[in-house]
Amino acid sequence: MQCCWQNQTLICDGVTLSRVLKPNPKTLGKPATIKDVASHAGVSYQTVSRVINEHPAVKAATRVRVENAIRVFNYHPNGAARSLVSQRSTTLGIISFGTAFYGPSQMVASIEQAARGRGYGLSYANLAALSISELTDAIKTLRRQNVGGLLIVAPLLEVETASLDNLYKNLPFVLIDAETSAKHPFSAIDQFAGGRLSAEHLIALGHRKIALLSGPQTWYDAKLRNKGWRTALHNAKLEPVQDVAGNWSAGSGYQVTKQLLEHHKFTGLLVGNDQMALGALRALHEHGLRIPEDVSVVGFDNMPETAFFEPPLTTIEQDFASLGQRCLEQLIALIEKPELAPRMQVIVPKLIVRSSTDVPKTQPSAVKVKN
Amino acid sequence: MQCCWQNQTLICDGVTLSRVLKPNPKTLGKPATIKDVASHAGVSYQTVSRVINEHPAVKAATRVRVENAIRVFNYHPNGAARSLVSQRSTTLGIISFGTAFYGPSQMVASIEQAARGRGYGLSYANLAALSISELTDAIKTLRRQNVGGLLIVAPLLEVETASLDNLYKNLPFVLIDAETSAKHPFSAIDQFAGGRLSAEHLIALGHRKIALLSGPQTWYDAKLRNKGWRTALHNAKLEPVQDVAGNWSAGSGYQVTKQLLEHHKFTGLLVGNDQMALGALRALHEHGLRIPEDVSVVGFDNMPETAFFEPPLTTIEQDFASLGQRCLEQLIALIEKPELAPRMQVIVPKLIVRSSTDVPKTQPSAVKVKN
DNA sequence: GTTAGCGTTGTGATCGTTCACAAAACAGCG
DNA sequence: CGCTGTTTTGTGAACGATCACAACGCTAAC
Secondary structure, eight states: OOOETTTEEEEEETEEEEOOOOTTTTTSSSSOOOOOOOOOTTSOHHHHHHHHHTOOOSSSHHHHHHHHHHHHHHHHHOOOOOOHHSSOSSEEEEEEEESSSHHHHHHHHHHHHHHTTTTTTTEEESSSSHHHHHHHHHHHHHHHHOOOOOOSSSOHHHHHHHHHHHHHHTTOOOESSSOOOOSEEEEEOOHHHHHHHHHHHHHHHHHHOOEEEOOOOOOOHHHHHHHHHHHHHHTTTTOOOOOOEOOOHHHHHHHHHHHHHOOOOSSEESSSSSSHHHHHHHHHHHTTTTTTOOOOOSSSSGGGGGSSSOOOEEEEEEOHHHHHHHHHHHHHHHHHOGGSSSSSSEEEEEOOOOOOOOOOOOOSSSSOOOO | OOOEEETEEEEEETTEEEEOOOOTTTTTSEEEEEEEHHHTTTTHHHHHHOOOOOOOOOOHHHHHHHHHHHHHHHHOOOOOHHHHSSSSOSEEEEEEEEETTTHHHHHHHHHHHHHHHHHHHHEEEEEEESSHHHHHHHHHHHTTOOOSSSEEEEEOOOOHHHHTHHHHHHHOEESSSSSOOOOOOEHHHHHEHHHHHEEEEHOOOOOOOEEEEOOOOSSHHHHHHHHHHHHHHTTOOOOSSSSEESSSHHHHHHHHHHHHHHEEEEEEEEESSSSHHHHHHHHHHTTTTTTTTTTTEEOOOOGGGGSSSSSBEEEEEEEHHHHHHHHHHHHHHHHHHHHGGGGGEEEEEEEEEEEEEOOOOSSSOOOOOOO
C-alpha cells in the first residue's frame, strides 16, 4: 500500500482517506454534524446520510471511510433535524397511571422493551391523578416531544377519551386495558375472562358463599373483573355474599376485609389484585381464620411475591410481555398503514393455583376462632 | 362593539380578528404550523413565536388574537424544529434497570413527576440486562431522541461508566444510586447510613447473633448496605454469623434463608430489601420459628405492602420523591450552568419500626421448634 | 465512437422554528 | 412639528438532516 500526505490530505493507493481537521472556531465544542463527517471522509453530506440510513447505493470502500469518520467525530445523527424534514418520528409516547401497582408498571416496562426492539424510542408521562387536566398536560408534554403516536395505559372511561378528540387530532393512539369500544383502537388482557376463571375455580371447589373485593370502580379493569366474577356466580345460580371495593393497595384490602368480616360469613374471597389480597390475608389471620381451611382466597396479577405470601396465593396470570408487543405493533401499524391496522386485540389470562384455595372444610360460613 | 366581514376578513372595531381560511391543498391534513396561525391572526410568524414563548413584548390584544388562532387550528409547537434551531432540548433521558423492583421503579416515577413539573419531557430506556452492549444501545436510542441530558438509575460500576466516556460526550448526565466517585456527578440515598441504621437497631435491642442477607453484590446499593451493616456490627465488636446474597427477589430470599437455617443459628436477620425479606419470613415460618420472638427481621425500602407482611416488617424508608426532585435539579443545573452544579447529593434514609423486631426472647440462637 | 444503462455520488430545496437585527408605531417632551 | 426613546412588530438567516432530482463515471452494446 502506498500512502502519502498531500496538501493536508492522506492519500493511499490514490484514494483520499482523510483530511486534516481545521478546527472551525464556530464548530468548536458542538457535536459533529453530517457535514463535518462528510468533509473528513472526503464525500458529500448526502453520502454520509446514505451510510447512516443503510442505503445500498454506496460503494463498500466509501462506506468504510465514512464509518471511520463517524467514529472519529463521535457523530450521532440529530433526531430533531431528522424528524423535522422527514415528517415522521421514531419516538412514541406512553401515558401511564398507577405505576406503583404491579400491572401498570409491568405494562410500561414490556412496552419499552418491545419499542426499543423495533427501533422506536419512548417518551414517558405518568399521570399523578386520573383527571382530564393531568391527561391534557401529559398529552401536551408528549406532543412537544414530537411523538408519532400514543400508547395509553390508563383506565380512562370512553367519555373522557372522546372529550379529548381535539388533543388527539393527527396523533394515532392505542388504548391499553381501557374502556372497550369499537370507536378507538385498543389492546387489552381479557379481564372479564380472568374474573370468570377465578370465580369458576372457587365454584368448582364447592364454594357457595363467595365475597367479592374489587378494585376501584373507576378503573376499567376492576369493573370487568367484577363483571366476570358475577357472570360465573350467576351461571352457577349464586349471588355474591357481598361486593365491596378497595383502592388496589394492601392497606385498603386489609381494611375492607376487616369490615367485611364483621357483617358477613363466607368461605371464598375473590380479590381484584394481589396487593389487596395480601392485606386481606392479614385481616383474615387476625380474625383467627385459617386459609384455605376456613376461607379460600384468589388474587389477580400473579406478581412474583405471591408465591411467598402466607399461604402462597392462587391468582390469575397476565402475559404483559405479549400485550406490550402486540399493542406496540398495533400502534406502528396505525402510523404506517392505518387501513390495515387491527382495531382491537385481546389476550386471555391464566389461572395459577397455589395453596390459598381448597375445598371448603368448615361449615359454609366464616367461623370466628379467635386464638 | 362593531363587527363586520370585509373582504373575507372579520373586523371588529377596526381590528382584524380573523381571516377566512383558504385550505391550501398542500397543507391539507398536516398539522398546523406557526405560519398558518400567523396568517389567520393577521400577524407575522415571529409574533406567534413570541406568544407561545410568553415573550413580554406583545400587546395584549395581539396576544388574544393569536391565542384564538392557536385554538382554532389546534396548533402545537413542533418540538423537533424548536430544538433544532435553539440547540437545546426539553427532553431528558432516563436509563433504568430492574424496574420490577420497588426502589428503581419508584425512582423513575418520581423523576418523571419532577421533570414534568419543570417543563421537561422524559425519554425512557430500561435495560434488559446490566451489560455494556445494552447500555450502549440505550444511550444511542436516547441520543436519537435528542435528549439534553441523561439520568442513569442503574447500579453501574464506575469502570463501566468510564469506558463509555465517548458515548456520553457532549451529554451531561447524573448517576443515581450508582458507584460513588468524585469523577461523575451523582445523587443517591445514603445506603451506607441505611445499613448502619438497621444494624444498630438490632444491636440496640440486644441481638448478638446477626446474619446478613444482601442483595446481589454487583449492585452498588447492595454493597453499600452490606458495608453499613458490617460497620455497625464492627463498632459493637460483633461479627456477622453469616453473610449471604440473593438476587432481590422474594424467591431468592426464601431459598437463601432456608440454606442459612441449615447451618447457622441467629436471632437477628438483616435483609437487603423488602421483597427478599418476604421470602425470608416464609422460610423462617416453615422452619417453625416465630418472628420476632425467635428471630428479628429488618428489611429495606419500606414498600407499602410491608405493613401487611406476617408480621409487619421493620424496615428502612427512602425518600424517593425528594431524590427524584434533587437529581433532576442537578441535571438541569448541569445543562444550564455546569460550573455551578452540585457534584453530589446524598439523602439520609429513616428507620421504620414495626413488629418484626424485638428484644431476643429465646436463647441467642435460632431454636428449631417444628410445630 | 456514440449511445444507453447502471451504479454511485452531488446539488438545491425543504421541514418549522428561533435568533439577531431592523423597522415601524407610538408616546413624551421641548 | 420634529426629535428622541420605548414598545411592538417584521425580516432574513440559521439549525441538521432528508428528499427529489441531476450529474458523474463506468461498462456494454450497437
